Amino acid sequence: MLNKIYDWIDERLDITPLWRDVADHEVPEHVNPAHHFSAFVYCFGGLTFFVVIIQVLSGMFLTMYYVPDITRAWESVYYFQNNVAYGAIVRGMHHWGASIVIVMMFLHTLRVFFQGAYKKPRELNWIVGVLIFFIMLALGLTGYLLPWDMKALFATRVTLDIVQSTPLIGDLLMKLIAGDEYVVGAQTLTRFFAIHVFFLPAALLGLIGLHFLMIRKQGISGPL
Amino acid sequence: MSEKQQVTRRQFLTYTLMGVGGFMAAGTVMPMLRMAIDPVLQVKAEGDFIATGVKVDELTNEPKRVDYQFEQQDGWYKSTVTQTAWVYKEGDEIIAMSPICKHLGCNVNWNSNPNFPNRFYCPCHGGLYDKDGTNDPKTPPRGPLDRYDYEVKDGILYLSKRAKARGGA
Numbered sequence: 001m002l003n004k005i006y007d008w009i010d011e012r013l014d015i016t017p018l019w020r021d022v023a024d025h026e027v028p029e030h031v032n033p034a035h036h037f038s039a040f041v042y043c044f045g046g047l048t049f050f051v052v053i054i055q056v057l058s059g060m061f062l063t064m065y066y067v068p069d070i071t072r073a074w075e076s077v078y079y080f081q082n083n084v085a086y087g088a089i090v091r092g093m094h095h096w097g098a099s100i101v102i103v104m105m106f107l108h109t110l111r112v113f114f115q116g117a118y119k120k121p122r123e124l125n126w127i128v129g130v131l132i133f134f135i136m137l138a139l140g141l142t143g144y145l146l147p148w149d150m151k152a153l154f155a156t157r158v159t160l161d162i163v164q165s166t167p168l169i170g171d172l173l174m175k176l177i178a179g180d181e182y183v184v185g186a187q188t189l190t191r192f193f194a195i196h197v198f199f200l201p202a203a204l205l206g207l208i209g210l211h212f213l214m215i216r217k218q219g220i221s222g223p224l
Numbered sequence: 225m226s227e228k229q230q231v232t233r234r235q236f237l238t239y240t241l242m243g244v245g246g247f248m249a250a251g252t253v254m255p256m257l258r259m260a261i262d263p264v265l266q267v268k269a270e271g272d273f274i275a276t277g278v279k280v281d282e283l284t285n286e287p288k289r290v291d292y293q294f295e296q297q298d299g300w301y302k303s304t305v306t307q308t309a310w311v312y313k314e315g316d317e318i319i320a321m322s323p324i325c326k327h328l329g330c331n332v333n334w335n336s337n338p339n340f341p342n343r344f345y346c347p348c349h350g351g352l353y354d355k356d357g358t359n360d361p362k363t364p365p366r367g368p369l370d371r372y373d374y375e376v377k378d379g380i381l382y383l384s385k386r387a388k389a390r391g392g393a
Binding site for chain 2: 057061064065075078085089090093
């Protein structure tokens with residue numbers, strides 16, 4: 001049945017070469033944990049991507065219940081945390097996933113660093129990776145404010161104080177990021193929300209696409 | 225025995241990987257879907273009658289506008305809703321109608337247009353209804369006005385929160 005549907009589509013669109021080019025290639029021996037168990041270190045990049053997928057999915061579902069407004073944000077979070085079936089689970093996935101994604105990404109970075117896999121000709125991919133790292137940190141920072149509880153507010157207060165202490169352009173930066181020179185409030189919350197759910201994920205997906213494209217083009221780095 | 229169909233190594237790996245992968249995907253997505261469809265599955269306590277503060281003795285056979293209020297819980301948002309009913313007495317029976325026009329949902333008024341005395345008139349597209357809510361077939365509305373359920377306690381009129389549709393005229 002499924003095979004027939006596949007054949008029907010393939011006959012018309014010739015999709016086999018498309019997915020073969022992406023997915024159908026041998027895993028080199030030095031990357032395969034079945035040959036050398038220590039090769040599990042090559043899994044961290046894939047695990048990071050896996051957690052990113054979970055973050056995107058759970059985040060999409062959380063916005064069904066969340067409102068980015070100072071009078072209602074906390075109540076809406078309280079509502080789906082306590083009164084919606086599996087609300088606590090989905091929020092839990094997003095909450096813990098946020099930390100796990102940073103950990104996995106850090107391990108992946110360490111692997112690439114200590115194996116010297118960033119060296120020529122893969123410098124560009126290292127640069128894109130570092131950009132992804134920054135995007136992830138920014139996602140963590142902006143997402144932290146959204147529950148709009150005391151921890152969220154004061155953590156963001158601290159961050160914004162650091163921003164404001166930038167020489168010369170500190171006040172400008174503060175106004176740009178928080179929406180106001182002094183108040184961490186209504187405008188800050190909507191800004192952080194928009195950045196968290198639209199701007200950063202869009203940038204992230206673009207960069208991840210580049211990251212993968214370069215791996216396919218250059219292949220994985222050789223054994224040590 | 226050798227005729228038994230062998231499971232090849234490739235098949236075994238395919239089934240195992242698909243099985244484990246499917247299990248992981250389902251475990252990830254299931255909570256999210258359950259959360260998304262929660263409004264459909266939540267059981268709400270319906271059928272409460274709301275005291276309107278109107279004494280049944282004061283009702284006549286002339287439709288009277290009755291405004292009544294109740295607390296509405298909408299997810300994390302709680303508010304007081306004011307709702308309107310057109311109420312009159314027909315013998316022992318009380319008729320309580322929703323003011324929502326069955327054409328496009330404007331509010332109808334009793335006896336408000338001099339050209340159409342003693343009828344419900346909708347200002348949006350000229351919909352007309354008789355006193356009992358039956359729609360005039362020559363005007364846009366395609367059904368009679370909805371009716372509230374009612375209850376009388378201690379001589380006070382109680383109305384339901386939601387009006388129910390009646391059969392067409």
